[in-house]
Amino acid sequence: MDIPKIPIAQWVDKLEKLLQEYLSPLFNFIRLIVGSTVNGLESVLQWFPPLLLIVLIAALTWYVAKWRMGIFALLGLYLIYNLGYWSGTMQTLALVLTAAILSVVIGVPIGILCARKSAVQNIVTPVLDFMQTMPAFVYLLPAITFFRLGVVPGVIASIIFAIPPTIRLTNLGIRQVPAELVEAADAFGSTPSQKLIKLQLPIALPTIMAGINQTIMLSLSMVVIASMIGAQGVGADVYRAVTQAKTGVGFEAGIAIVVLAIILDRLTQNALRKKKKQ
Amino acid sequence: MPIIEVKKLTKIFGPDAKRAIPLLNDGWSKEKILKETKLTVGVNQASFSIEEGQIFVIMGLSGSGKSTLVRLLNRLIEPTGGEVLFNGDNVLKMSTEKLRRFRRKNIGMVFQKFALFPHRTVVQNVEYGMEVQGMSKAERHQKAMTSLELVGLKGWEDSYPDQLSGGMQQRVGLARGLANDPDILLMDEAFSALDPLIRKDMQDELLELQSKMKKTIVFITHDLDEALRIGDQIALMKDGSIVQIGSPEEILMQPANKYVERFVEDVDLSKVLTASHIMRKPETITLERGPRVALQLMRDRGVSNLYVVDKGKKLIGVISAEDASQAIKDNQTLESIIQRELPSVSPETLLHELFEIISTTRLPVAVIDEDQRLQGIIIKGAVLAALAGNTIPEAGA
Structure with missing residues (x-):
């Protein structure tokens, strides 16, 4: 028997058209929110004189992580400034922070729902697998269709790629709260939300933070891809250098991304440890 | 009900x-x-x-x-x-x-593995039950402190559970269970x-x-x-x-x-059974009787001691057969031959606490209640019999 080719491609195209036709007000709304968040963040970051901001970030890193990290941040950021990638790095930082913030805002509640209802978890887990394994270029196309070129589809693509760890680890963190503690909270007559706020979230926090850290790292890894659809920043510098086969320039821009990644990583990793010491 | x-x-x-x-x-x-x-x-x-x-x-x-x-x-x-x-x-x-x-x-609860919240201090743990029912901070803090004092953990309120020993942690658990009365x-x-x-x-x-x-x-x-x-x-x-x-x-x-x-x-029966389980009925006499009556009673009952009580059954002392016959010869009253110092225990005394007393005295041990009334006596044999798990005499019999 000859089974005809299953027209998945046509179905997806049709779905894309339908979504664009009926949900464009929603997409425009999202575009507005995301766009203004990125732009707002970027203009705040660009408003600071670069040298002042370098010192501020270095001081924050010193305070949160070790003093050696503070020195590293100072030197690393100054290197970025010196190489002339400051403005691009701030654009990238704005993109990454927006993606991270939105991932947390969306991901943590989904993670909580997963932890509460196994049915939700059973639906969400394969979707997350899909999001993480589907090559990012594939969903760049619909992102452009829905959100047009620019930084917004870049943020959306970053979120799709980077949100899974936040959801997974929020779910895991809450599920790992020892059963006897949950039982004790129940025995004293907690409502479900009291249990969540007073017990589960505080205890799951280190795990959730590990998820957020991963999310930030993953969205940083998306900046080059995002630059292909018009997101500005050091990612775009890397992309341009690659297309023009300028190894040296590519390396310079790459260093800027690495410095940014290390600082963001150490900041999020140590944020809790610092708090616990106090 | x-x-x-x-x-x-x-x-x-x-x-x-x-x-x-x-x-x-x-x-x-x-x-x-x-x-x-x-x-x-x-x-x-x-x-x-x-x-x-x-x-x-x-x-x-x-x-x-x-x-x-x-x-x-x-x-x-x-x-x-x-x-x-x-x-x-x-x-x-x-x-x-x-x-x-x-x-x-x-209904409060205390758990086997304590189930204290690790991210909260001792007093915050104890406050938890009152916190979720919306009691004001001042009131619940005060109640929690009272409860901590009750279990002997005053001064530890700002520690975290992992800084306490197991016994102290369970005291916190107990304080938490009791805090809201x-x-x-x-x-x-x-x-x-x-x-x-x-x-x-x-x-x-x-x-x-x-x-x-x-x-x-x-x-x-x-x-x-x-x-x-x-x-x-x-x-x-x-x-x-x-x-x-x-x-x-x-x-x-x-x-x-x-x-x-x-x-x-x-x-371990010695940690469960009490004096009241193994005591037997004492032979008693009141103070007004003379030594002759006492001696006769001892002969009749086949015992060598009599316990002297007043009309309210309060224990006064003990007399022995030798002392009684000596008193008859010397024409003395009962009063003069009473041994007032004698081993006594309360009915709740556990068997294993009795061992020492029993082993250091010649006389049976008197069992007296809080009003000094004589409830019974314990002889060595009864202690051993009880430990052997043999017939345990009916209380007071």
């Missing part, structure tokens, strides 16, 4: 568990139900009632269903059938909201995770707290010594069923079946 009345309370684990209830009613065993229906019987038609101010101990080996049973009382585990009446109000019929109120106001305190193997010495201290402290606060306590344990030490009533569980309910003495002296018998045979 009992504060808690439990009627045919049943928990069956598994899908569509209710279908096994008729089978239990037909007398099917736990094994048979598991084999035929794949359902696990956790608690099988438990019925008992608890009077206010009692320490009710539920005892059994692990897997006997005791921890499940205690969780059915506050519905941490949802019962499959039966009734739990709290002051006549059926807990199983309570709405979510009402159940929450019941847990907040009426609940009517009932459920204690699930509360002392099982503690070292034996600390455990005994905690038992003593619990008894002392209980004498002050008169709480109704449901205490779960797998340790018979513990059950006998603190229980007013003991329910013995096996395979989800209660096999016997009774006072510690009833459980020891009249085991309902072979299972209970096996359970109690290893008990």
Whole structure:
């Protein structure tokens, strides 16, 4: 028997058209929110004189992580400034922070729902697998269709790629709260939300933070891809250098991304440890 | 009216568990139900009632269903059938909201592994129950501090649980359970995770707290010594069923079946039996009688000592046969030959505390109550007989 080719491609195209036709007000709304968040963040970051901001970030890193990290941040950021990638790095930082913030805002509640209802978890887990394994270029196309070129589809693509760890680890963190503690909270007559706020979230926090850290790292890894659809920043510098086969320039821009990644990583990793010491 | 009345309370684990209830009613065993229906019987038609101010101990080996049973009382585990009446109000019929109120106001709980919240300080842990019911910060803090003081942890309120020893952590657990002054305190193997010495201290402290606060306590344990030490009533569980309910003495002296018998045979009787269990009736005489009457009485009863009491049965002293015959010769009164110094104990004295006294005296030990009235005497032979597990003389006989 000859089974005809299953027209998945046509179905997806049709779905894309339908979504664009009926949900464009929603997409425009999202575009507005995301766009203004990125732009707002970027203009705040660009408003600071670069040298002042370098010192501020270095001081924050010193305070949160070790003093050696503070020195590293100072030197690393100054290197970025010196190489002339400051403005691009701030654009990238704005993109990454927006993606991270939105991932947390969306991901943590989904993670909580997963932890509460196994049915939700059973639906969400394969979707997350899909999001993480589907090559990012594939969903760049619909992102452009829905959100047009620019930084917004870049943020959306970053979120799709980077949100899974936040959801997974929020779910895991809450599920790992020892059963006897949950039982004790129940025995004293907690409502479900009291249990969540007073017990589960505080205890799951280190795990959730590990998820957020991963999310930030993953969205940083998306900046080059995002630059292909018009997101500005050091990612775009890397992309341009690659297309023009300028190894040296590519390396310079790459260093800027690495410095940014290390600082963001150490900041999020140590944020809790610092708090616990106090 | 009992504060808690439990009627045919049943928990069956598994899908569509209710279908096994008729089978239990037909007398099917736990094994048979598991084999035929794949359902696990956790608690099988438990019925008992608890009077206010009692320490009710539920005892059994692990897997006997005791921890499940205690969780059915506050519905941490949802019962499959039966009734739990709290002051006549059926807990199983309570709405979510009402159940929450019941847990907040009426029933506290202390857990085996303490279950303290690691991210909260000691006092914040103790405040938790009052916090969730919306009590003001000042009020709950003050109550928590009172409760901490009660368990002897004043000064530790700002520590975190992991900075405390096991015994102290469980004191926090106890303080948390008591802080809101609940009517009932459920204690699930509360002392099982503690070292034996600390455990005994905690038992003593619990008894002392209980004498002050008169709480109704449901205490779960797998340790018979513990059950006998603190229980007013003991329910013995096996395979989800209660096999016997009774006072510690009833459980020891009249085991309902072979299972209970096996359970109690290893008990260190010297730590359970008291002076009142093994004392016998003393031969007494009042002070007005003369030495001749005394000597005659001793001959008649075949004893060599007589206990002298006043009309209110208050113990005055003891006289011996030799002294009595000497007094007759010297024409003295009874009064002059009384030995007023003699070993005495209270009826609650445990057997193992009696050993030393018994071994250092020639005379039988007098048992006197708090008003100095003579209740009985203990002879060496009775102590040994009791330890050997032989016929234990009826109290006071």
